[in-house]
Amino acid sequence: MTEPTSATAADRAKWRRYLADERAEAAVYRELAARREGEEREILLALAAAEGRHEAHWLRLLDGDGAGTPRADIRTRILGSLARRFGSIFVLALAQRAEARSPYATDPDATPAMAADERIHGEVVRGLAARGRRRLAGTFRAAVFGANDGLVSNLALVLGIGATGVSSGVVLFTGIAGLLAGALSMGAGEYVSVRSQRELLEASAPDPTAREALVDLDVGANELALVYRARGMDEQDAAEHAALVVARVQAAGRGTAPTDALTVTEHDDDAVGTGLNAAISSFLFFASGALIPVLPYLFGMSGIAAVVTATVLVSIALLVTGAIVGLLSGASPLKRAMRQLAIGLGAAAVTYLLGLAFGTTLA
Known part of the structure; x- marks a missing residue:
């Protein structure tokens, strides 16, 4: 051309x-x-x-x-x-x-x-x-949600307490207490969640010893098809798959049956992650997120200046975490960043207004 x-x-x-x-x-x-x-x-x-x-x-x-x-x-x-x-x-x-x-x-x-x-x-x-x-799903999910929860929850806590007019020392102590309590809670919750998910998958997986019965299975009344139907196959596909597996077993003689003989679909353990990794990631990322709104008070700031500084720092962090989620999900990083920012600041604004309503004015 x-x-x-x-x-x-x-x-x-x-x-x-x-x-x-x-x-x-x-x-x-x-x-x-x-x-x-x-x-x-x-x-x-x-x-x-x-x-x-x-x-x-x-x-x-x-x-x-x-x-x-x-x-x-x-x-x-x-x-x-x-x-x-x-x-x-x-x-x-x-x-x-x-x-x-x-x-x-x-x-x-x-x-x-x-x-x-x-x-x-x-x-x-x-x-x-x-x-x-899939390779990073479990740990990444814990990391992102941990950081985001730390940012939002501790900003909301710090702004709500700060708006009541208490001293900056009280706000600092409250923020640190919120950091530790939240990080420990997130770590423990994530560990239990992932471990429970793994245990559910393991309970649903085929019994590895059951395949030993396949070598003596009656071909004319092949109940293996019932296994596949119970695991989601339709009747015809289950019968065809069962016949194929029995033929493989017979071809192998009295040897060990195929390891995948009772499996219909594979579950991906890597996508779940491990309980310990998820717990550590949740703890560390929640703590790192929750530390950001406390930083102004750690450096001696107080009043409106501390509130504004904490809000700006958390806003930047929310934009970053939102953009990362957008990139990894193949969606628009800008839209995800703005969504994260709006949700985070919206939650913090509620507690700040409550603090103003029930407390005194900021110094």
Whole structure:
């Protein structure tokens, strides 16, 4: 395909911009692949190769003249820089959003295949990002919620007590007490929650000794199908799966039955995390969040100055935690940050107004 005779300078500038972006995106995937092994590495290299095909399309339109190609857009450059330095789940989450912003679906100079590629690339990256999210889900959930709860609850406590007009020493002691009480409560609660979830999963998992009975199972009255139906399969699929498992058992003779013989779906223990890790993360992150509204009082501030400083510090922290959640979930970091800020400050405002209503004025 050669450049259309009616191509304008604006068209050529646009093609060069697309060319630069495709090259930068391919480089991002190669950087990520360099930090991966096995299947994930192969997938990322395949994505880089696909971006190379798109690059070739724009070069054909330019008659192979890539001179004067501008730098990639700022988002792609930031993504590349992060990929070189970290190669983390954050980069995959950002790459997922980048693929979703592709303009090819509405650009007549891009082929339908290219537009379809970009849609599918977004799903591929979403799948890779999901793997990373599952690996850190348990501990990350405890960390984020712990920090956010510490920020909001202790800001609300400090502002509510401070608004009553008590001395800064009382506010400081109240804030520290709230930090310790909340962190201990969060740690203990998270430990119990995760341990209980693991115990529920273990109770639902097949009994590993039950598969020993499969070698003597009556093929003509295959009750193994009932196991699969009880675990959610429909009658036909359960019967077919049971017949397949029995055939595998018979082929193996009197040996050990397949370890997955009674399993219908795998539960992912890594996504749950461990109770101890979740408890430690909750304690530390709650404490770090709860410390922020106390800082002005630790440094001797009091009155309105301390209230304003604590509110500003907590607001910044809420914006950061909200943006991180947005990045990892593939959503808009700005929207998640603003939502976190609105909820946190709204809760603190309620206790501050209550403190003003039932206490004295601030000094």
